[in-house]
Amino acid sequence: MRRPRPTVNHPDPAPGILACPVRDCGLPMAVHDGRLSCAARHSFDRARQGWWHLAQPQDARSREPGDAAESIAARARLFERGLGPGVVRAVLQLAGDWSGAALDLGCGGGALLAGLHDQGARAPRHLHGVDLSDAAVRLAARRRVAAIFVANADRRLPFLESTLDLATSIDARRPRDELARVLKPGGALIVAVPAPDDLLELRAAVLGRGDALPGGDGVVAELAPRFHMVERARVEEGLTLDAAGLADLASSTYRLARLRERQRLQALPATQVWSRHDVLRFELAPTG
């Protein structure tokens, strides 16, 4: 006889919102005896650590899909030192009160999901996180605040049409048409991206120039016409980083990842860095 899996305390997904990820299936999935399954008998085990693997073989093209374990860990350390909590607070503020189901796309180690959960009565009733990296979902599931899935946000999201009240993305994927499909009419999408002058002083010191990034305006253009922006905020977080902190920053941002840039970065003395984000709240435009 199969022994039941130790899933105690890991939140289940909201009922009636998951879609089977098997190609051309897409039927509703529900939890039965600790497994997720659809009426076509596709079924998915829950990992011992509590998350569900919904990525299909074609989604995991590289040996280590999603961000590398090293970069997930570096991001978590920087968060502890103060780069990131301000962005989470801004997302929570723009999110306001929700009673339904929320999805954090590219949830990483789950810092935002934990922040949403800690809002208590103001928090969405059901939290979900999706990431393509095993290292990320392991960290996120350990928090036991959300149902966590390995899935590829560049493919079909494993949710049924019009089932989510809130979707969030911090420095992560934001597939416009899929988000428009899974959000309910009137649902909100909150996106945080590096602002045009994110890490500007550091980029100038390391690269010899500090080009402006597309920032929030780029996201507004990218998500139109399915979403329109209703509110935005700017977050600046400053921190002095030593060599270890600068190395963490290099491995957690794609923009300073080249070897030559890393070497220059590591030759710097303790350096003040300024991380800047645009945080935007969108509403799903009504389809006409």
Ligand SMILES: C[S@@+](CC[C@H](N)C(=O)[O-])C[C@H]1O[C@@H](n2cnc3c(N)ncnc32)[C@H](O)[C@@H]1O
């Ligand atoms: C820069 S990190 C941001 C993580 C988290 N939102 C945070 O703020 O700490 C980007 C995340 O997106 C994930 N990711 C990359 N490609 C993905 C994909 N195709 N589908 C889902 N997640 C992906 C990475 O594994 C990583 O955890």
Ligand SMILES: [Zn+2]
């Ligand atoms: Zn199926």
